[in-house]
Amino acid sequence: MSPHDLNVKLDTHEPQLKILDPELLDYIQRRRVEDVVFPAGATIMLEGDVNPPLYSVTEGWAIRYKTLQDGRRQILSFILPGDVIGFQAQFFENAVTSIEAVTDVSLCVVAYRDIADLYQTQPDIAFRFAALAADQKRQMEEQLLSIGQRTALERVSALILDIHNRAEARDMKQAGSIPFPVTQQHVADALGISLVHANRTLKRLQRDGLFRIKGRRLEMLDAAALEQVAQKPTS
Amino acid sequence: MSPHDLNVKLDTHEPQLKILDPELLDYIQRRRVEDVVFPAGATIMLEGDVNPPLYSVTEGWAIRYKTLQDGRRQILSFILPGDVIGFQAQFFENAVTSIEAVTDVSLCVVAYRDIADLYQTQPDIAFRFAALAADQKRQMEEQLLSIGQRTALERVSALILDIHNRAEARDMKQAGSIPFPVTQQHVADALGISLVHANRTLKRLQRDGLFRIKGRRLEMLDAAALEQVAQKPTS
DNA sequence: CGGACCTTTGACGTATATCAAATGGTGTGG
């Protein structure tokens, strides 16, 4: 069996995993134990939680984050419907990041005995999970590049593009716009800038006609220009 | 088989993998194909490289990084002897990050047919690799927290602590100090600050007696105080 | 209709960047 037979090996020219691997999705459906709903604002998982479960997101948006002792919060990623969360956590005794619902969130809990067991009994599924995790690590590294090297204007552009592309790939676009329940405070915490500066930067990009955020929805107006501003990575 | 039997499930209370999993090390030794040496400054791997190999570092230090088109560089991690590199890359067509030798670097090339094949034929080894990758992802997230939320002073403190702890865990400490071939430019590129500011910050921490860098070696003087400055994460 | 939360705007402060140049190591070749 080669990665190509699996149709799982990721093509770097297509920067994101377009959709959730269908076979993996199928596996998750079959192992679904129960569905859970968290209201907006609820904490789904807290750093340090013992043996957190493995979830697949059915509906709603969430954030994954880490905090410092004095309360400063870094959002690591935005979680959209279709995302699998808590796979990495299976390798640790405790959850290493926290997750909070941004909107009401529906999750289905995936059951399996144990992560090591999965590797023994279902190596193909384990492989698919691993490919997903590899892509998530890549996303973290992209974020690191963004926050470390890009200016606030570039970061905001890159974030808007990223969220838009992910949502679009999941067929969340309707009437030319995607849901956008993200607040300016979220943008600030994800990009390491202040709320006020996030506001001014978003404002400026919108004044220049690159996109429009209105009524919790995002309409992309000039993706090419936005990419220009964002400064693409080398590859 | 449970993670505990494997002694691989990672304990969050011990923030880092102390040493390379011995069984994995053994596997790598047995699959060693050839040894390669790169001189200081050489590019070991370049973003975009097709089907990059899997390496284990025998000797020397390296950096893993990504760049923007205009040349800005973000160092993602420092690679020390004992580290395995290129595992994640196996899931992609092309390398997603670049690697450069800081000192002369000795690598051994690990052979196996194919990553998917490894999952089928050696699920236990695949599991150990995955645990390693999970830990690397955790490190990336820690970095993200650092760069996004910490001040320059806190970032430098956290980086010095991190490198020191990793080197110490690998028994690289001799006569109370560890090798430290990292330049101030490296520190700047890893933390998203300017060279000049990296210098002033390193200087200040040393003036306050927290550590000492001299002759490409680092001597830790007051780890507790440094941790204080660095602002630990919540957990 | 009130309250909670989010967005927007102005004024001002500061951490960090940039520019420029001197100083200090270190390895190599004469």
Place this chain on the structure above:
DNA sequence: CCACACCATTTGATATACGTCAAAGGTCCG
């Protein structure tokens, strides 16, 4: 073994992107 060349470190002066503080609108929902 010296001396040059190259690179890393250090320091001062000045600039700016971004943060903080404060307060005024919006918007949504009970």
